[in-house]
Amino acid sequence: xxxxxxxxxAEARELSLGTSxxxxxxxxxxxxxxxxxxxxxxxxxxxxxxSATRHWPAISDALWSNDAYLRRTLASTTVSVxxxxxxRADSLVPLAGKGLCFASACVRAMPFxxxxxxxxxxxxxxxxxxxxxxxxxxxxxxxxxxxxSDVDPHxxxxxxxxxxxxxxxxxxxxNGRSETSFHKDHYENLYAVVTGEKHFLLFPxxxxxxxxxxxxPAACYSSVSGLSPETGGLxxxxxxxxxxxxxxxxxxxxxxxEAMDQQMSAFPLYFQGPKPFQCTIKAGEILYLPSMxxxxxxxxPDDNGRTIAVNYWYDMQFDIKYAYFNLLSSIEFPPTSVTExxxxxxxxxxCLHSSPSHVSDH
Amino acid sequence: xxxxxxxxxAEARELSLGTSxxxxxxxxxxxxxxxxxxxxxxxxxxxxxxSATRHWPAISDALWSNDAYLRRTLASTTVSVxxxxxxRADSLVPLAGKGLCFASACVRAMPFxxxxxxxxxxxxxxxxxxxxxxxxxxxxxxxxxxxxSDVDPHxxxxxxxxxxxxxxxxxxxxNGRSETSFHKDHYENLYAVVTGEKHFLLFPxxxxxxxxxxxxPAACYSSVSGLSPETGGLxxxxxxxxxxxxxxxxxxxxxxxEAMDQQMSAFPLYFQGPKPFQCTIKAGEILYLPSMxxxxxxxxPDDNGRTIAVNYWYDMQFDIKYAYFNLLSSIEFPPTSVTExxxxxxxxxxCLHSSPSHVSDH
Numbered sequence: 001x002x003x004x005x006x007x008x009x010a011e012a013r014e015l016s017l018g019t020s021x022x023x024x025x026x027x028x029x030x031x032x033x034x035x036x037x038x039x040x041x042x043x044x045x046x047x048x049x050x051s052a053t054r055h056w057p058a059i060s061d062a063l064w065s066n067d068a069y070l071r072r073t074l075a076s077t078t079v080s081v082x083x084x085x086x087x088r089a090d091s092l093v094p095l096a097g098k099g100l101c102f103a104s105a106c107v108r109a110m111p112f113x114x115x116x117x118x119x120x121x122x123x124x125x126x127x128x129x130x131x132x133x134x135x136x137x138x139x140x141x142x143x144x145x146x147x148x149s150d151v152d153p154h155x156x157x158x159x160x161x162x163x164x165x166x167x168x169x170x171x172x173x174x175n176g177r178s179e180t181s182f183h184k185d186h187y188e189n190l191y192a193v194v195t196g197e198k199h200f201l202l203f204p205x206x207x208x209x210x211x212x213x214x215x216x217p218a219a220c221y222s223s224v225s226g227l228s229p230e231t232g233g234l235x236x237x238x239x240x241x242x243x244x245x246x247x248x249x250x251x252x253x254x255x256x257x258e259a260m261d262q263q264m265s266a267f268p269l270y271f272q273g274p275k276p277f278q279c280t281i282k283a284g285e286i287l288y289l290p291s292m293x294x295x296x297x298x299x300x301p302d303d304n305g306r307t308i309a310v311n312y313w314y315d316m317q318f319d320i321k322y323a324y325f326n327l328l329s330s331i332e333f334p335p336t337s338v339t340e341x342x343x344x345x346x347x348x349x350x351c352l353h354s355s356p357s358h359v360s361d362h
Numbered sequence: 363x364x365x366x367x368x369x370x371x372a373e374a375r376e377l378s379l380g381t382s383x384x385x386x387x388x389x390x391x392x393x394x395x396x397x398x399x400x401x402x403x404x405x406x407x408x409x410x411x412x413s414a415t416r417h418w419p420a421i422s423d424a425l426w427s428n429d430a431y432l433r434r435t436l437a438s439t440t441v442s443v444x445x446x447x448x449x450r451a452d453s454l455v456p457l458a459g460k461g462l463c464f465a466s467a468c469v470r471a472m473p474f475x476x477x478x479x480x481x482x483x484x485x486x487x488x489x490x491x492x493x494x495x496x497x498x499x500x501x502x503x504x505x506x507x508x509x510x511s512d513v514d515p516h517x518x519x520x521x522x523x524x525x526x527x528x529x530x531x532x533x534x535x536x537n538g539r540s541e542t543s544f545h546k547d548h549y550e551n552l553y554a555v556v557t558g559e560k561h562f563l564l565f566p567x568x569x570x571x572x573x574x575x576x577x578x579p580a581a582c583y584s585s586v587s588g589l590s591p592e593t594g595g596l597x598x599x600x601x602x603x604x605x606x607x608x609x610x611x612x613x614x615x616x617x618x619x620e621a622m623d624q625q626m627s628a629f630p631l632y633f634q635g636p637k638p639f640q641c642t643i644k645a646g647e648i649l650y651l652p653s654m655x656x657x658x659x660x661x662x663p664d665d666n667g668r669t670i671a672v673n674y675w676y677d678m679q680f681d682i683k684y685a686y687f688n689l690l691s692s693i694e695f696p697p698t699s700v701t702e703x704x705x706x707x708x709x710x711x712x713c714l715h716s717s718p719s720h721v722s723d724h
Contacts, residue, residue: 004692012685033394037525041403042681163399206685319404323374323568324686330366 001333005209012206016042021275023047032160043290050284058150058194059284064308065195074112079143080135081108081115085234087130091181095236102245106221106234120305123175132178138168140310155190155312166312173308180297182211182248187313189289193281196307197300201252202277205292205325209333210269212249217242252296291316292325363695367571374568378404383637385409394522405652412646420512420556421646426670427557436474441505442497443470443477447596449492453543457598464607468583468596482667485537494540500530502672517552517674528674535670542659544573544610549675551651555643558669559662563614564639567654567687571695572631574611579604614658653678654687
């Protein structure tokens, strides 16, 4: 089966996606037909230059890099903020003595100005908490409606191509420490960066086995009684009853050389195979992130210490491609026992992943 | 693997293609965007009503049902005619003592009026030969250019959707005995029937294993020395050196009950699984036959004893769907030894397939 899967990976890249790790860049917004034919139907990502968003006041008037504007416009708005000790929410985190678990953030509702302060201050590497304003539930319309006229309510050529308006529009305000681990979404995603930069690693769905999707017990950060989560009083606890979440095992950017060596030995299909597609999306640019593509995201903040992005989730077509993907998912390769790091290694990894300031993890 | 493949078959139908054996019918020609989104990208067939072709003189003026018009317009044209003893070219035919082989027709160039006479007369079940004017090499432009203005040179909404003009346009003139065995093409196919009817059985590429693609030795009909092939002097001979052609083993319409029983016992995945998609394309209608779909075609002639169709082959996108299909093809299921009919059965089948008038097969 290994040779067959490797042929699939190579063939999809050679025939359609490209053999370099570069993503197509379009200087102008594509016509709906071209977007549909060359990218959506082919399930292939592309980057659209800032010419497509230069009429957005958020971009042209630099409204979202303007601290005073944001504070004034959202002065009385309550927003959801995700808190973690290290910036990794919805990702694998070691839980003392229990190996890796799938950790969700502690979600707190707070006034926008306080959220903005916390996001900015928690970008410092000494901060015991990292704040990330994001809520993937159409939060741009639910929480940030005061900013609605700053960007287009949808991406016109994508809406025409896909034959529907977005199902959800989400706003993301983070600092340089927030990181999103490899995962995929069941949406066609138009991801526009408004200020700062986002760095994506992308894998096509054909390469699913290279990410070693395995079940991990779900856990959640919550506030330690008597402490404020905003100042680092966070504790990670397993959900009860146990719930297993299938998640990508690979961490492409581990913090130390030793952790990298462990990753490379545990996940050879990732590190020895062809490189992920890689791109940086700058302010004003849009990434078309096709449905079912695995993506890992990091960010570089603007001068205010923040990266702000808005993404448009459109319904995907559950068609023959999706059925093929499910067949692929059903193939267990490589057998789990051969590739999982040993318990001893896992415990070492626990230590590597937890910095002294993150004692609340355990 | 059997359960995984069955899930794939079921899922593609349930999510996208439909669980009945009916093909979508569109009353009006679709917009290029809709055609691309709902059919090409989804790799899903549809039928477009005759409203899409009513401006074609071949249809509106019934030119191609007009014997005198065809004979006059093509009076001095030489065309390619495919001759077989039974109407099945590019299909599996028993060769005495050697089991089934993949038989190609004897191709003869002849003046169009003689070809038309032969096609018409060979529709009779007592004719020792069946003639089919067809040459899948852009023959409409190569051989039938005198008819060029009778139909559109391309299908405008398909051309716009697919972003290119057709690679080839082919004309097919046959009688009720011609039958095309299950196969697939690497093209997006717009198949317009101009007079008579075509009956299609269709399988999505996901169901490839249900057709039992196996290698068969190539053979070709040629004229017996001293006899005219037009009057039945045809002999089937294996190519030398041997050349193996992978071909679908299933004959969905065998001539006798006994032959059907043998088919059902040899190819249970075909006969026990969900029914093929099935449709009849009438004069003026167009079938969108998606790339990589397996199709089997029979025809009912018009009052002149002929079915005439023109099909437009557009380049397909060799994208992620194609890479998935190749992965699927690499899965050998069921193992050949279990399902192939025994040699004894094959020999019985030889007898069943050859009628007394077809002695030239052997």
